[in-house]
Amino acid sequence: EGKISRIITVDAALKLEGEETGSVNEGVGVAMGGPGVQRWKIEKLAAEMGIPIDAIAIKMSEKEAISPMKKKIFDSIEEARESILRAIKRAPLGSRVIVVGVGNTCGIGNNKDYIKKIEDEIKEEEKKKSKEKGK
Known part of the structure; x- marks a missing residue:
């Protein structure tokens, strides 16, 4: 056991x-x-x-x-x-x-709320990069 x-x-x-x-x-x-x-x-x-x-x-x-x-x-x-x-x-x-x-994994939380926050931050960073490329 x-x-x-x-x-x-x-x-x-x-x-x-x-x-x-x-x-x-x-x-x-x-x-x-x-x-x-x-x-x-x-x-x-x-x-x-x-x-x-x-x-x-x-x-x-x-x-x-x-x-x-x-x-x-x-x-x-x-x-x-x-x-x-x-x-x-x-x-x-x-x-x-x-x-x-x-x-x-420093800076990565251990719950779904934190993962959602990370996802939002990554998406925001991708938007910024896309805008910079478009200029």
Whole structure:
């Protein structure tokens, strides 16, 4: 009882030439950048315990990863959410699943009201950019 049946990790991933910003990819293993020590430890322990790990990656450039969120990235939320739900459904009904959001989420709130605020700000920024291009 209380055994974890699945781990789902979500992180940004560097897009390759020709890939679209905000595209969502699914894979196996821990989605986590950096030197890999933490990733290795999590994967080793999960393998020993027979816990599958899913990776969900939202593609963006290095610059986009450290800049205010672009609309294309925000628009990928629903696709990423659907990927998470598919992974959850692969776990036995009633079992425990860990969803790990990896990376820099500073400034992002944890409720729907805050997400709506972010969406409004992104849309406003897009309008400003469109007006500037039209001048």
